Amino acid sequence: MKVRTRFAPSPTGYMHIGNLRTALYGYLYAKKQGGSFILRLEDTDSKRYVEDAVQIIYDTLKDAGIRYDEGPDVGGDYGPYIQSERAAIYREYAEKLVELGGAYYCFCDKERLESLKDANGVGRYDKHCLHLSKEEVREKLAAGVPYVIRQNVPAEGSGTYEDLVYGTVTVDFKEIEDGVLLKSDGLPTYNFANVVDDHLMGITHVIRGSEYLSSTPKYNLMYDAFGWERPAYIHLPPIMKNAHEKLSKRNGDASYQDLVDKGYIKEAIINYIALLGWSPKSNQEKMSLAELEENFSLSGLNKSPSIFDEPKLRWLSGEYVREMSDEKFAQLALPFLKRSKAYGKYPDAALLKILKPRVEVLEDIPSKIDFLEEYGKFDAGLYFNKKMKSDAEIAKVVLPAAAETLKGVETYENAALYAALVELAQKLGMKNGQVLWCVRVALTGRENTPGGASEMAELLGKERCLERLAKAQAFLNE
């Protein structure tokens, strides 16, 4: 049988990392098995609907490269793919389930329901309306009494199923309440809609978060009552922010879009989240989407929660930066380059060249090159470097001589500048590092820069170099 998986988000906001990973795994499994991946929108709770959420879901999936074969905006043979457009279908099946004995009409009002709960708000529905006669039900229905349809869960026994990652899961039916399947507004609850849709849409593998682990037996009860084949279940452990909290937008944790906005490379984000909860057979961790599709397997799924580790994402992002073409880098880096004070004052190509080997997350770009436009009094202690054997005293000797040397260089090009400075070191009887370190510090006022003395000199150009060298000497003599 052809594998069909689905991603069924509720349009209540943006896509967080956990959601995206669920979508990714569903996509990867389907692709690996040569099956189809479907997008379905679960919008049966009008109170939680958020305006742009649907568009965000479409955009995020598209942006991440997760293509769905069927969905609201791409069509398919099993539509509609938006639950709010399937109301009639749910009603039909809910009534059918009532006939089959798997559900029943309930006319209890809010007050009665409240009275069933104890001081802690805990208490289950008492199956009161299950005992209504057919006539009573018909009369109330005819009289227009508001109602819901509840699932009829057996009082005895238990439900067991084999989860493909968690193994055997068993829940006693007495732990399960006769939940509402069809709300008084006529729309289904998730508990009912997911079962009807997954069956009608031919979903073979249900991939979702582990929060559904213990409610799955009640869904199975419905599959069984309808005489439908149960799908295979693949529950996924949560992605945590730390040992105790789940990663969530509510806590202000990074969403996919936030990460992209910060300049993490998209491919790295996908690659990284694929690795949170799943591991490949080989030790190769850096993988493109295509490689993930090729290597994905259920056996690599882990059942314990994993903590989102930004440093590792950062590293992976850097790996992607390093391997991308200069053109691609230029394109991605431009918006961030523009945020720097130095933008427009130096050739983009020159900036990009020194940045590419050193950038992991694009938002780091401005801080790496702002020194090109920011130059002021700095601590003379910067001249001290144990390994280079340099300090402020050495600088006092080096700087005037370097100014003289650099004045004599015509074309400000790295190799020529480097040669000139090394020659100067020899002339002064110093180590190359002593001259190079002092000059670089004098030129930039920074301890760390994206490149060495001659590279910085090339970038700054003759005029600025001589100007800064003069200032640096003045600072030193203050």
Add this chain to the structure above:
RNA sequence: GGCCCCGUGGUCAAGCGGUCAAGACAUCGCCCUUUCACGGCGGUAACACGAGUUCGAUUCUCGUCGGGGUCACCA
């Protein structure tokens, strides 16, 4: 609290009765070097605890502890 699930280094994670318990990130050190970064090499660092089962448990069972999830006319 009841029920369900989870528990290997700081983090991700391999392992599926016998291993000196992989690998990656992070961290530390060394090398390379024109600082930084890249790259190369190396180090520190883990089976939550206690009982079983077994010739032998990280691996199987039970308990304890710790953590998460779930108990809605939300998904």
